[in-house]
Amino acid sequence: MEWPTAITRLGGDHQIAAVAWDDLQTRYAEPHRRYHDLRHVTAVAHDSGDLAVAFGLGSRERALVAVAAWTHDVVYDARPGEDERASAAWTRDELTNAGVPEADVQRAEELVLSTIHHSAPDDDLLATALLDADLAILGATPERYEEYASGVREEYSIYSDEDWRAGRVAVLENLLARPRLYRSDIARARWESKARANLAHELTRWRDADPHHR
Numbered sequence: 001m002e003w004p005t006a007i008t009r010l011g012g013d014h015q016i017a018a019v020a021w022d023d024l025q026t027r028y029a030e031p032h033r034r035y036h037d038l039r040h041v042t043a044v045a046h047d048s049g050d051l052a053v054a055f056g057l058g059s060r061e062r063a064l065v066a067v068a069a070w071t072h073d074v075v076y077d078a079r080p081g082e083d084e085r086a087s088a089a090w091t092r093d094e095l096t097n098a099g100v101p102e103a104d105v106q107r108a109e110e111l112v113l114s115t116i117h118h119s120a121p122d123d124d125l126l127a128t129a130l131l132d133a134d135l136a137i138l139g140a141t142p143e144r145y146e147e148y149a150s151g152v153r154e155e156y157s158i159y160s161d162e163d164w165r166a167g168r169v170a171v172l173e174n175l176l177a178r179p180r181l182y183r184s185d186i187a188r189a190r191w192e193s194k195a196r197a198n199l200a201h202e203l204t205r206w207r208d209a210d211p212h213h214r
Contacts, residue, residue, distance in 0.1 A: 139191025
């Protein structure tokens with residue numbers, strides 16, 4: 001679902017939503033972004049929309065998922081936690097400005113904040129649609145996964161190769177140790193096996209590049 005459509009479904013003003021959309025696109029085109037760009041959130045909006053439909057969510061619920069998908073990385077400076085909170089604040093400001101009811105503003109804000117730790121109650125289907133879609137890239141083709149991994153490395157170029165390798169290995173090991181990467185059965189059927197193969201391949205590559213690893 002496109003951003004202006006989602007805002008109007010929530011009772012917001014279409015013209016104000018269009019102005020916010022222009023700002024959103026400008027932000028996602030910032031030169032320091034290599035993965036967390038408009039391509040990424042477009043994919044998240046598409047995949048979360050598919051999951052929301054599969055979950056049987058209503059029109060208003062699907063609009064909330066769409067809003068959060070489009071805005072969850074609208075502020076991005078490679079500062080985990082701070083970025084998501086700033087993105088949630090942007091979401092609140094723009095939805096309020098467009099005249100979206102406070103209850104929906106709060107719900108959209110909560111969804112964006114759920115991406116900080118990728119956690120939410122098990123029965124929260126809106127968050128499940130968003131969070132599973134946000135990790136869909138892990139189950140992409142090996143070529144697209146490599147683009148993602150390289151892009152994230154460029155976004156964190158402030159770190160040395162050695163520090164990045166150590167941190168990335170820890171992230172990959174943590175992900176692979178999870179009993180499941182995705183919250184829903186639908187997402188697991190679609191992406192889980194490919195995601196684990198991609199993660200394992202990257203982990204092997206980093207370990208092979210570590211002169212201290214045996």
